[in-house]
Amino acid sequence: MYQCNLERMKDKIKTFSKYGDAGHGGITRYSLSQEAIMARDEFRRRMEKIGAIIEMDDVANVYATLPGSDIDAKRISMGSHADSVKNGGNYDGILGVISAMEVLETVVENNIPHRHPLTAMIWTNEEGSLFPPAMMSSGIVCYNYLPEEIRKNFKYEDMMASQSVLEHEITFGEALKKSGYMGKKENRISPENTMCVFETHIEQGPILEDTGNDIGVVDCVLGMFNYRIKFYGQTTHAGTFPMEKRKDALFAAAQAICYLHEKIDALNIPGLVYTTGEIVCHPCVHTCVPDFVDFSIDARYENSEQLKKVEEVVQSCANKEWAGCRCEVKLAWNRDTVYWDKRLVEYVKKSAEELKIKHQFIHSGAGHDAQFISYMVPTTMIFVQSRGGLSHCEDEYSTPEHCTSGATVMLNAVMKADQDFE
């Protein structure tokens, strides 16, 4: 069995946490921001140092490759994203990049023989925090392999024109050009150049901690949907307009959020998660009745029939009266449950067993670039325990030991794939 290096992992975690440090233990590192470029520069420096060949594709995905002994063999790729949500943590995404780097560094340091080229990579704009949607560059790169329903959200021209959510800012296409990391389309990951893909990620939930396991052998990404629920009222002055004539869009939205909780909870689906995470209010002034409120609802579950029932509750909002306001319910996007490649899952499980690292099967509730890649080449994921299950926040934390276990499991699974997988 091969072993990754705890001290080297610690050093990388510490170093990358500086790029976008938001001053409270976490980071804000929007895709293609100055901070994200600094993280890419660091990746590039360290990978060049061990002799890896650096390539960029046309959406600024970065690939660092160690050649294998078989000159015709396809790559085994590993990686994740380097961008974060606003005030996110130091592990979501970047741990998968750091782990891939660590695998390459360990291979070089120990002269581990391998037939296939080994590639560590950074995916651009997984979070979609600045330029929606999430998982943008894997959506673009895997476009031809995706189901029509998903594909329509990732049209190249639409993605290039994606506007920054911060006012007065630029499009994704413009940010790409400015980044200095825009390479060639022919450098994209593809079934022609890549045999299989591994992504290591923090769990972002409390299951591994609660069961006392270090590593999750991920078997699928849960199906999900995301809706926007919009309320149209009438704005007017807070001090002068009688209550009985008002059409208050925020009161409407508040009632709808309470209604959704009541009705969805009544379905009694164990393990279901749903979230109203984003709210927009107009004009959002303390002396005005709001005339427009729009909030998101995101729900995730493995079984699609059960998830359908939740969707029906969400859709039922459109047929109701909410504080005199008109209500619109719009599907933003959805996806079916995606299962990983069975053989790759088995390599991960076997590696953890042989390494005597405590592990279990687990579903992924979060979306990851890996799920789009899995439509194109065989793919799987490895989860690392998250403290308190917290993620997308500055309290996000995984111990260096757990992180190193994740990298070590990936290294050994990659080596099994290098030998066995065709």
Add this chain to the structure above:
Amino acid sequence: MYQCNLERMKDKIKTFSKYGDAGHGGITRYSLSQEAIMARDEFRRRMEKIGAIIEMDDVANVYATLPGSDIDAKRISMGSHADSVKNGGNYDGILGVISAMEVLETVVENNIPHRHPLTAMIWTNEEGSLFPPAMMSSGIVCYNYLPEEIRKNFKYEDMMASQSVLEHEITFGEALKKSGYMGKKENRISPENTMCVFETHIEQGPILEDTGNDIGVVDCVLGMFNYRIKFYGQTTHAGTFPMEKRKDALFAAAQAICYLHEKIDALNIPGLVYTTGEIVCHPCVHTCVPDFVDFSIDARYENSEQLKKVEEVVQSCANKEWAGCRCEVKLAWNRDTVYWDKRLVEYVKKSAEELKIKHQFIHSGAGHDAQFISYMVPTTMIFVQSRGGLSHCEDEYSTPEHCTSGATVMLNAVMKADQDFE
């Protein structure tokens, strides 16, 4: 009786509606913005044209004065503000400026004799949309005359340091310096230079329209309070964190908004208005459980004992459990009901009667600069009918005939004050 000019009023309304035109029939004209400067330039041009003397004070209030026949007499001042809320209408504030201009123009055109100097003025930053708080410059100018409770919100240094609510923007003090309208402190309106003040304003409510009256003889500004209600939860990933462990600050706030409506409505206070107009959510991302939500509640009523009961409901939020979140309730500001000068109110009423303009007594639910001025010199207000009662929105509208009636009533009331008031 004297009569203002309908066509000249129309022309002014049309002209000022250009400065900050937001493309949907209304304006966004933040205080000290380029658009607000253009409106001041227009005021200045027109007032200089009729021979008025222009002065500015140290917070960019602008005064245009026609000398009177009595060289020792104090001024009779009229005016309102030229700034708007975001996507506001073409009448709130600016109609009081236009009406004051129209009074001066009519006096000059018709050579109407007057003992006292007559001043038309623009107050800076009444809305406080960009630089909170509202009614900032009247708060500064009237500071020494205000009750301690109000005064503490208008400390000069604090006001100068007031940060723009748009990110990366400047302080009020810096914007003042840049505006080109910063004059001398000794030019401020004061009891030494001013005998009394009139402010004409749109009603911003539907009462005059519902009763078929053109003009409101305003007797008071309603007492009010404004609170912020804050919820502190825990952010985490929307897809991975079990429902039963969540502390969702937006769900907490939604429950609290519904609770406030239920409990306040149960008090059954006829004519009470209350509004939850502003909401802030963090991190406000569709894939994150919100860890912080903060909303405003504003309530207004003449009788302070009744208003106290509403305040108790608001304060009771702090003692409750809201979706696992901690709740803080903080008073932002409040005021008692302010009654206008009885003699000035009588001049307004008598003028409307003699002009045979349909009128009634009315309270002001909205705050106005006039209410701070009234602590310093005798003050009153005149309301003009608002179509549909709509205000703080682009649908805000008053007919040119109603606007001209308002100016005509003010002109005649000013002339009565010029003769009688000491």
